[in-house]
Amino acid sequence: QSSPSSPEPASLPAEDLSTNSNGPKPAEIMLDDDREDLFAEATEEVSLDSPERDPILSPEPTPAITPVTPTTLVAPRVESKSITAPVIFDRSREEIEEEANGDLFDIEINVSDPEKVGDGMNAYMAYRVTTKTSLSMFHKNEFSVKRRFSDFLGLHSKLATKYMHIGYIVPPAPEKSIVGMTKVKVGKEDSSSTEFVEKRRAALERYLQRTVKHPTLLQDPDLRQFLESSELPRAVNTQALSGAGILRMVNKAADAVNKMTIKMNESDAWFEEKQQQFENLDQQLRKLHASVEALVCHRKELSANTAAFAKSAAMLGNSEDHTALSRALSQLAEVEEKIDQLHQEQAFADFYVFSELLGDYIRLIAAVKGVFDHRMKCWQKWQDAQVTLQKKREAEAKLQLANKPDKLQQAKDEIKEWETKVQQGEKDFEQISKTIRKEVGRFEALKDFKTVIIKYLESLVQTQQQLIKYWEAFLPEAKAIA
């Protein structure tokens, strides 16, 4: 990757920058956009070189991302700095990102200790979110807070609103489950609700780990507030059946319709290719996910049926009046019972290790597709602006002939306004395209699958080894039947 050209001189006052680097600021978003424009030149060289460079499943280490495995957190590593823009501002955004890259995510998040708070239908689970970090943007090195599920959804909602429409792939939050939660609320203390809580806890942990690995999102004050603040305003708009929830659903539907009617003139083959690749990947992952879920289901069935057979074999052994055969049958029953246990454990491994990760990826790809859609909308806005500008110009031309000086001035003003809008539209479109290219480069699909699959295969091997032990113990008993 080539070295960047020197950035343009800043057009922002210095004090804005310094305050911005230390704490949350209300006019955040606008400032961000300006900054991005500022660094557009600087980062240009660093972004993806040629469209045909990377297949989606590239394992090559790109500057920022490290895999997120469900159980372990990758140790931070120091990467060679790819952006070497000279320092102009005190705490430039670039530098902060640099620091984040350099420490490479010297931030570790754990979600633990699920605790039921309250009773009945108003009850909820509170999770402890512990952060360990040496990054200076945080007030302490180690701290923890209590958060509930809707808090996580609220965080994601804020991040998505701020970043997705400009092309950042915001990691999706875990899914709501009305059925699952109701069981927990109602106080069903059975294995399925414990499983559900554990599944959710792990998903929340993975979600946060993915989010903090994103260098831009890590900067976000809402994220910081989420991790640090002891009190968090309740995110009411995340309730499934709330007014806001319904509005979201309606918007989603409207978006879907719009998408069908936008016929974008894709001038960039890279985008077309990537979109197709993501589409393929999505389909295949869904298929795989469905198969793995079927496996989990059947494995559980197998476990139940083996247990039932074990009991039945024991009964049969009881009524058998030939002593040795009777004993052998009881032994068989015991073996089958142990095997049933094995099957249960295997089922857990099947689901937790493999299936959950697949689900994560499917949702992640949905986020990627969302980002591509935003780009389309951006393009549409730009095109619309161009059409309107054209109309205004035509109107002005007509007024010129009709010789109406006041209306003419108004027409000229409008033309200027729309010219600016067209320029902005083009800029926005180019910016979002750039960001998406960078984001997609960071998206190392499926690399963390390898670790997960290997672990799963190991569990399969272990199961078989246990099976061998059990059957070896049984064989002499069977042979002893005289």
Add this chain to the structure above:
Amino acid sequence: LRAINVDLQTDAALQVDISDALSERDKVKFTVHTKSSLPNFKQNEFSVVRQHEEFIWLHDSFVENEDYAGYIIPPAPPRPDFDASREKLQKLGEGEGSMTKEEFTKMKQELEAYVDLIATFFFFKSLFLCRVAAHPILRKDLNFHVFLEYNQDLSVRGKNKKEKLEDFFKNMVKSADGVIVSGVKDVDDFFEHERTFLVEYHNRVKDASAKSDKMTRSHKNVADDYNRIGSSLYALGTQDSTDICKFFLKVSELFDKTRKIEARVSADEDLKLSDLLKYYLRESQAAKDLLYRRSRSLVDYENANKALDKARAKNKDVLQAETTQQICCQKFEKISESAKQELIDFKTRRVAAFRKNLVELAELELKHAK
């Protein structure tokens, strides 16, 4: 086809096995092969082709023969139901052009399952014939010899509606009668014990057989899932040639191998465990039937005694009553004598069969696990 090893006391005098199965349009034909040094047969070694209905005809002829009332009639082999399997194969075979890897594997699986199904019916039919051939009395049966030797179609038609209805009523009467008859306490400890044992055993074998079937089916489902997962991984792996894709292809291969083994585990469990239980379900039923016949004859004998007493008291039809009583007595004693031996043999056979199958099951499970 795997060699079906049916281990029964066969001797050189008469050895029967099923050497072949031919699947035609809508039926399966079995080749029954006989080797015998008995003078009853024209040749020492010969084969005929038989269908399922002919096996049933043979079995029914034993059941209806009064002379065999004192024996455990070897249970009739179950009706092979290949239709579902055949349909699946036809559907898969009809695919136009090339098949996906997944479809191809599925077809292979279905074929294997079809072959296994035939093997199961092989097993039951062989067992039936071997039992008959091993039985000192039944092996001499004329219908049996005809079955073995007559190389034309026996023209045995299946039962028509009327006959099936008659059977149904007969069974109903029998079970109602069985309830009454079983209320009669047996003077003989041996038979009393056997009856209690058989009733309980039969019920438990029934339960175990059903549960074993369910377990085997679950195994098969898991194997199917491995197939689908393997295919999905293969599809992911063929996206491009990066390291992760190569990894996926390897894992896909692994799943294919695992699937094959899981499918075999399922099939072997089916053969060694499920079929064994199924068979002993039928045998224990046949044993119960024997006990029923004995109890029935005991009741008849006791009734004949009472009738004789009455006749003597009234001094009317005494001779007739005496004859009847004699016949009943003989029948009862004949049945009792052979029944005792039959039940002892049943136990011996059962223990041997379970031993053999459990050992083989354990060995196969070990082999597959390794």
